[in-house]
Amino acid sequence: MNPSRCLLSLLTAATLAAQTSPEALHPASERLRAEAFRTHGAYEDLAWLCDRIGHRLAGSPQLDQAIAWAQTRMKAAGLVNVHAEPVMVPHWVRGKESAELLLPAPHRLNILGLGGSVGTPQGGLTADVVVVGSFDELDQLGSAVKGKIVLFDVPWKGYGHTVVYRHDGAAKAARHGAVGALVRSVGPVSLDTPHTGVMEYDSAFPKIPTASVTLEAATQMRRMQARGERIRMKLEMGAKTLPDAPSANVVGEIRGTGKPEEVIILSGHLDSWDVGQGAQDDGAGSMIALEAARLIQALSLKPRRTIRVVLYTNEENGLRGGLGYRDAHRAEFKNIIAAFESDSGSERIKAFSLDLRKATPEAKASALASLKKLAGALEPFGPIELRLGGSGADVGPMVAEGVPGIGVGHAATHYFDIHHTHADTFDKVEKDDLAHNAAALASIAFALAQAEVRFH
Amino acid sequence: MNPSRCLLSLLTAATLAAQTSPEALHPASERLRAEAFRTHGAYEDLAWLCDRIGHRLAGSPQLDQAIAWAQTRMKAAGLVNVHAEPVMVPHWVRGKESAELLLPAPHRLNILGLGGSVGTPQGGLTADVVVVGSFDELDQLGSAVKGKIVLFDVPWKGYGHTVVYRHDGAAKAARHGAVGALVRSVGPVSLDTPHTGVMEYDSAFPKIPTASVTLEAATQMRRMQARGERIRMKLEMGAKTLPDAPSANVVGEIRGTGKPEEVIILSGHLDSWDVGQGAQDDGAGSMIALEAARLIQALSLKPRRTIRVVLYTNEENGLRGGLGYRDAHRAEFKNIIAAFESDSGSERIKAFSLDLRKATPEAKASALASLKKLAGALEPFGPIELRLGGSGADVGPMVAEGVPGIGVGHAATHYFDIHHTHADTFDKVEKDDLAHNAAALASIAFALAQAEVRFH
Numbered sequence: 001m002n003p004s005r006c007l008l009s010l011l012t013a014a015t016l017a018a019q020t021s022p023e024a025l026h027p028a029s030e031r032l033r034a035e036a037f038r039t040h041g042a043y044e045d046l047a048w049l050c051d052r053i054g055h056r057l058a059g060s061p062q063l064d065q066a067i068a069w070a071q072t073r074m075k076a077a078g079l080v081n082v083h084a085e086p087v088m089v090p091h092w093v094r095g096k097e098s099a100e101l102l103l104p105a106p107h108r109l110n111i112l113g114l115g116g117s118v119g120t121p122q123g124g125l126t127a128d129v130v131v132v133g134s135f136d137e138l139d140q141l142g143s144a145v146k147g148k149i150v151l152f153d154v155p156w157k158g159y160g161h162t163v164v165y166r167h168d169g170a171a172k173a174a175r176h177g178a179v180g181a182l183v184r185s186v187g188p189v190s191l192d193t194p195h196t197g198v199m200e201y202d203s204a205f206p207k208i209p210t211a212s213v214t215l216e217a218a219t220q221m222r223r224m225q226a227r228g229e230r231i232r233m234k235l236e237m238g239a240k241t242l243p244d245a246p247s248a249n250v251v252g253e254i255r256g257t258g259k260p261e262e263v264i265i266l267s268g269h270l271d272s273w274d275v276g277q278g279a280q281d282d283g284a285g286s287m288i289a290l291e292a293a294r295l296i297q298a299l300s301l302k303p304r305r306t307i308r309v310v311l312y313t314n315e316e317n318g319l320r321g322g323l324g325y326r327d328a329h330r331a332e333f334k335n336i337i338a339a340f341e342s343d344s345g346s347e348r349i350k351a352f353s354l355d356l357r358k359a360t361p362e363a364k365a366s367a368l369a370s371l372k373k374l375a376g377a378l379e380p381f382g383p384i385e386l387r388l389g390g391s392g393a394d395v396g397p398m399v400a401e402g403v404p405g406i407g408v409g410h411a412a413t414h415y416f417d418i419h420h421t422h423a424d425t426f427d428k429v430e431k432d433d434l435a436h437n438a439a440a441l442a443s444i445a446f447a448l449a450q451a452e453v454r455f456h
Numbered sequence: 457m458n459p460s461r462c463l464l465s466l467l468t469a470a471t472l473a474a475q476t477s478p479e480a481l482h483p484a485s486e487r488l489r490a491e492a493f494r495t496h497g498a499y500e501d502l503a504w505l506c507d508r509i510g511h512r513l514a515g516s517p518q519l520d521q522a523i524a525w526a527q528t529r530m531k532a533a534g535l536v537n538v539h540a541e542p543v544m545v546p547h548w549v550r551g552k553e554s555a556e557l558l559l560p561a562p563h564r565l566n567i568l569g570l571g572g573s574v575g576t577p578q579g580g581l582t583a584d585v586v587v588v589g590s591f592d593e594l595d596q597l598g599s600a601v602k603g604k605i606v607l608f609d610v611p612w613k614g615y616g617h618t619v620v621y622r623h624d625g626a627a628k629a630a631r632h633g634a635v636g637a638l639v640r641s642v643g644p645v646s647l648d649t650p651h652t653g654v655m656e657y658d659s660a661f662p663k664i665p666t667a668s669v670t671l672e673a674a675t676q677m678r679r680m681q682a683r684g685e686r687i688r689m690k691l692e693m694g695a696k697t698l699p700d701a702p703s704a705n706v707v708g709e710i711r712g713t714g715k716p717e718e719v720i721i722l723s724g725h726l727d728s729w730d731v732g733q734g735a736q737d738d739g740a741g742s743m744i745a746l747e748a749a750r751l752i753q754a755l756s757l758k759p760r761r762t763i764r765v766v767l768y769t770n771e772e773n774g775l776r777g778g779l780g781y782r783d784a785h786r787a788e789f790k791n792i793i794a795a796f797e798s799d800s801g802s803e804r805i806k807a808f809s810l811d812l813r814k815a816t817p818e819a820k821a822s823a824l825a826s827l828k829k830l831a832g833a834l835e836p837f838g839p840i841e842l843r844l845g846g847s848g849a850d851v852g853p854m855v856a857e858g859v860p861g862i863g864v865g866h867a868a869t870h871y872f873d874i875h876h877t878h879a880d881t882f883d884k885v886e887k888d889d890l891a892h893n894a895a896a897l898a899s900i901a902f903a904l905a906q907a908e909v910r911f912h
Contacts, residue, residue, distance in 0.1 A: 051676055052561045105508045110878065191647040192732070192878040216881040220507055223882070276648070422566065422648040425672040426679075 029380045029443035032295045036439035039298070042291035043431045045073060046284060046346075050277035050426035057115075057274035058314040059091030059245035066270050070250040070290070070311050077294035079252030079309065087324030089314040091245040092116055094274055095238020097211065102126070103232035104224055111211040112194040112275065112421075113239045114166060114183070115317040118207045124236035125149075125209060127179050131218075131225045135165075135172055146177030149233060153218040156188045159416055163197070170210035171202035180235055181210040184218035187416050192216055195420045196273050198317045209237045247271075249321045250311040254293055256449065258304030263332065264445050265308050265339040266292050269315035269394050276424035280415055284429060284437075285342035285408070286311045291438035296446055303449030305337060312394040315343070322394035326401065333403050338448060338455060340441065341392025342408035344415060346429045349381070349440050351409035353389025356455060358402040364388055367404070367455040377447035381440040385409075404455035408441065485836045485899035488751050492895035495754070498747035499887045501529060502740060502802075506733035506882035513571075513730035514770040515547030515701035522726050526706040526746070526767050533750035535708030535765065543780030545703040545770040548572055550730055551694020553667065558582070559688035560680055567667040568650040568731065568877075569695045570622060570639070571773040574663045580692035581605075581665060583635050587674075587681045591621075591628055602633030605689060609674040612644045615872055619653070626666035627658035636691055637666040640674035643872050648672055651876045652729050654773045665693045703727075705777045706767040710749055712905065714760030719788065720901050721764050721795040722748050725771035725850050732880035736871060740885060740893075741798030741864070742767045747894035752902055759905030761793060768850040771799070778850035782857065789859050794904060794911060796897065797848025798864035800871060802885045805837070805896050807865035809845025812911060814858040820844055823860070823911040833903035837896040841865075860911035864897065 036042075049066065056063040067084055074082040092115055099109040113119075131151045132138045138150060150173035152165040166183045173181040185195035194212045201207045213221075224231050250270060256262060268285030272278020293309045312321030329336070340352075354371050356364050371386050378384045391405025399405035418424045492498075505522060512519040523540055530538040548571055555565040569575075587607045588594045594606060606629035608621040622639045629637040641651035650668045657663045669677075680687050706726060712718060724741030728734020749765045768777030785792070796808075810827050812820050827842050834840045847861025855861035874880045 047679060051679055054561060054563055105510060107510055189647075190879070191645075191649045191874060192881070193647045216879065216883050219883045220881070223503055223507055418647060423646070423672065425648070425676070427672050427675045 026376050026379055028301060028446055029377045029439070031299055032442045032446070033380045033439040035295050035299055036291070036435040037432070040431055040435055041294055042287040042434040042438045043429070045290065046279065046287040046429060046434065047426055049283050049287065050279050055274050055276055055278050056270060056272045058089035058247060058271050058317055059242065060274065063247060063271050063313065067248050067250055067313065070270060073290060074250070074252030074309065077290065078297040079293055080255055082252040084248035084250050085324065085328060086246060086248045087313060087320045088244040089247040089320045090318040091242040092317060093240055093242060095119060095240060097237040097239065099211065099213070099233060099235045101231070101233050104229040109217045109233070110192050110194055110214055112196040113211045113237045114199040115196060115273065116199050116241070117170065117210045117237065117239050119237045119239040120209045120235055124234050125180055126232065126234045129221055129231040129233055131222050138172060138176065142176055145173065148178055149180035149182060149235065150178045151182040151213070151218060151221055153184045153222045156186065159186060162186045166197050166212065167199055170199055170208055171205060174205040174208045175202065178208060180208050182213050183210070185212045185214055187419065189417050190215035193421050193423060196275060197420045209235060209239070211235065211237060247313040249313055249325055252293070252309050254297055254303055254307045256304050256306040257302045260306050262305040262335050262337050263308050264305055264337050264448050265310050265395070266441060266445055267310040267312060267339065267341045267394060268343055269312040269321065271314050271316055273316055273420050275420070275422045276418070277426055278424060279426045279429055280345040280424050281419055282315065282343045284346035284434065288342055288434060288438040288441055292442035292445055295438060295442045301446055303446055305449040307445055307449055315394050319393060322397045326397035333398065333401060336398065336403045338404045338406045339391065339395040339398055340406045340408055340445065341395045342410070342441065343392045343394070344408070344410045344412050346433055346437070347411040347413060347415065348433050349384055349408055349437050350411050351385040351387055352444060353387050353391065353407040353409055354455060355389060355391035355399050355405035355407060357400055359456065370453040370455060373453065374444060374447040374451060377443045378440060381436060381443070384440065402456055410437070482832050482835055484757060484902055485833045487755055488898045488902070489836045489895040491751050491755055492747070492891040493888070496887055496891055497750055498743040498890040498894045499885070501746065502735065502743040502885060502890065503882055505739050505743065506735050511730050511732055511734050512726060512728045514545035514703060514727050514773055515698065516730065519703060519727050519769065523704050523706055523769065526726060529746060530706070530708030530765065533746065534753040535749055536711055538708040540704035540706055541780065541784060542702060542704045543769060543776045544700040545776045546774040547698040547701040548773060549696060549698060551575060551696060553693040553695065555667065555669070555689060555691045557687070557689050560685040565673050565689070566648050566650055566670055568652040569667045569693045570655040571652060571729065572655050572697070573626065573666045573693065573695045575693045575695040576665045576691055580690050581636055582688065582690045585677055585687040585689055587678050594628055594632065598632055601629065604634055605636035605638060605691065606634045607638040607669070607674060607677055609640045609678045612642065615642060618642045622653050622668065623655055626655055626664055627661060630661035630664045631658065634664060636664050638669050639666070641668045641670055643875065645873050646671035649877050649879060652731060653876045665691060665695070667691065667693060703769040705769055705781055708749070708765050710753055710759055710763045712760050712762040713758045716762050718761040718791050718793050719764050720761055720793050720904050721766050721851070722897060722901055723766040723768060723795065723797045723850060724799060725768040725777065727770050727772055729772055729876050731876070731878045732874070733882055734880060735882045735885055736801040736880050737875055738771065738799045740802035740890065744798055744890060744894040744897055748898035748901055751894060751898045757902055759902055761905040763901055763905055771850050775849060778853045782853035789854065789857060792854065792859045794860045794862050795847065795851040795854055796862045796864055796901065797851045798866070798897065799848045799850070800864070800866045800868050802889055802893070803867040803869060803871065804889050805840055805864055805893050806867050807841040807843055808900060809843050809847065809863040809865055810911060811845060811847035811855050811861035811863060813855055815912065826909040826911060829909065830900060830903040830907060833899045834896060837892060837899070840896065858912060866893070
């Protein structure tokens with residue numbers, strides 16, 4: 001930056017800092033947007049995270065690397081109070097895994113063990129397969145699935161609807177004596193693409209190994225069963241859960257000039273599944289949170305309230321980052337003005353949704369009206385809806401106790417195609433989308449930092 | 457079929473057999489279409505081929521199974537002269553293969569060795585990687601690639617444009633002393649999807665191992681190189697070529713009632729790559745050829761000329777089926793009225809293209825005009841273009857010697873997404889498309905069997 005531009009920036013920042021009218025923030029947003037598209041810092045950082053570190057499951061050396069690297073990036077961006085806040089995280093390891101159809105004909109199956117699953121016995125598990133389309137169908141079969149592997153072949157009807165089969169399938173199958181559980185991958189399309197994700201056992205029933213199979217394999221076994229053919233498979237999974245491992249949330253701040261004790265959190269999660277590169281889930285969300293702060297800092301905009309970046313650990317298989325943050329920051333809740341979380345990919349932001357769990361309907365409406373007073377700050381970004389709705393998993397534990405969450409609602413037209421797969425990689429990220437998103441997040445955050453508004 | 461319907465069929469068939477005006481064939485096409493949609497035989501057969509036999513590379517037991525099974529299906533359909541015509545085929549086996557990026561950071565790579573490649577030395581091949589975007593770029597580097605693995609990171613610009621890098625990449629890289637060659641998979645999209653396919657060495661240079669990597673991995677290595685990072689990988693391939701194996705083309709006929717020595721060939725290839733199920737390439741083409749004949753037979757339509765189904769072996773990595781058929785049937789060429797080949801998937805037929813290699817432009821125009829006289833037979837199928845163009849690889853050797861080829865031009869909007877991958881599976885096939893295609897092929901073939909037309 002040359003001296004005259006620097007002076008202009010300082011003057012503008014000073015002027016802005018004195019303003020509380022959100023309409024006056026529009027020029028700041030324009031500058032944040034221009035800076036984002038000039039520097040493309042989120043894109044460069046995300047490329048590095050994906051290419052040089054790669055996937056980052058809780059307990060892995062890659063996550064440790066990412067935690068160290070994120071602190072150096074925060075410091076380089078001029079954030080202060082950069083530190084890691086330790087939490088212990090689950091340490092599940094996939095091990096070697098494979099599956100093969102033996103009857104009615106040999107076929108290789110492409111699987112991904114589900115996070116938290118136990119492994120198979122040494123030498124693998126060989127059993128007949130029973131295909132069901134729902135929990136009801138399973139319950140009707142009852143003890144007929146004893147000693148068998150249950151395959152939940154449930155077509156995609158949106159993530160929320162279908163993910164319950166991934167999460168609860170093993171527990172429900174074990175209840176009836178099944179020795180293994182498979183789930184059709186939770187996603188709308190497939191190029192022989194298995195999707196992993198977390199599952200949970202019911203302590204009342206045995207822990208049985210569980211994995212996802214592809215849409216291709218699930219529908220194939222369904223056809224075989226419909227023809228009356230006996231389906232038999234061999235499943236080998238080396239999965240195991242090791243003792244909890246140390247990890248940390250990464251935190252850095254731009255301290256507020258007027259009300260530093262009042263905090264706006266910008267966040268994503270740094271961990272990912274142990275496949276692909278965790279580009280969309282949630283490298284993108286993490287990097288736009290970091291970039292939003294960097295943009296504000298780079299333009300020497302001086303927020304009145306503190307803007308804090310939090311990159312959580314272990315969203316995927318434990319939420320220990322979000323839970324730990326809640327426990328460590330309870331005393332601060334009343335001063336957390338809003339906790340933004342971006343965790344639905346890298347496509348353009350279409351909405352910010354205010355998540356108030358303890359407010360009355362009237363209070364929610366009033367809070368939304370307050371948020372909408374900041375809409376001017378988003379004008380450079382085209383239509384972005386401000387509405388009530390959900391926020392994010394990591395901020396969830398705080399939000400459940402009354403902290404206002406703000407979900408960053410990205411268009412997610414292809415998000416679930418690659419979510420939790422080997423295909424969640426950097427090449428699917430559009431450079432301009434990241435710049436747009438970082439600047440939009442920076443703009444609304446800065447507007448909120450300047451305003452008098454409170455949502456709770 | 458009840459007796460009165462049977463009588464009606466016989467009468468209709470007799471009437472049709474006496475007709476040579478193609479306009480009068482429209483009712484036959486309507487009946488073929490109705491029968492195809494009533495029975496969906498191609499769909500059922502393709503499901504069996506995919507689910508029970510699976511992929512079918514030359515030399516594999518699965519291809520042998522498919523050859524035996526296809527004959528039983530032809531006999532069940534009432535075809536006569538059902539037999540296998542032996543040819544020897546290449547016998548390449550993939551063996552165990554894996555690849556891993558070692559520098560600048562460890563990453564698993566999903567690869568598929570290219571058909572015909574040699575394996576790596578025992579213990580694998582570890583070398584630095586150089587990324588190039590074209591053969592020109594490789595030539596400019598020249599001896600700088602000596603001892604290295606060359607990655608051809610060439611974006612998809614249509615199959616014909618890009619496939620040369622898969623086919624010739626290893627030979628071109630070996631010429632400059634490279635010890636291995638990789639190619640970005642030849643396809644427009646990827647969910648971590650490697651595409652195999654055939655490659656060829658240049659006998660003047662060493663045979664080096666060669667494989668495809670995914671779009672994801674190719675663009676990642678490109679980014680690494682652009683950042684100036686050293687890229688080092690370990691490649692292990694157990695690929696080898698065994699002695700040629702016995703195989704066969706499968707043939708069956710509906711003998712012509714008027715001119716049985718004049719033959720219309722309906723064909724596809726029964727072999728596939730050793731990944732996925734060979735559903736689109738070319739199970740679909742094979743099954744519509746068989747189904748077209750079955751439909752004609754089921755309706756007791758009595759073609760004047762012979763309709764012959766030929767399911768070739770070894771299109772993918774040798775073309776020995778097509779070459780063998782040419783050699784064995786040379787004496788018959790003048791009586792092969794047309795050789796149809798369907799080898800571009802299962803999507804709806806949009807064109808039939810007449811491939812006349814030895815005709816003058818005037819003769820081609822005249823032949824096309826003759827083909828267009830049969831257009832009435834395609835009326836029930838919506839717009840299907842009749843034009844000059846290519847035919848297919850298997851009929852190619854005959855067509856090169858003057859036999860008229862007719863290419864079956866399917867819409868191929870998603871064909872190359874899954875072509876030669878683990879994702880070429882039955883679930884991607886639309887039931888109604890197969891019925892439509894089988895009936896359209898049956899209709900034009902039957903019209904041609906009834907007509908006096910000759911294209912050569």
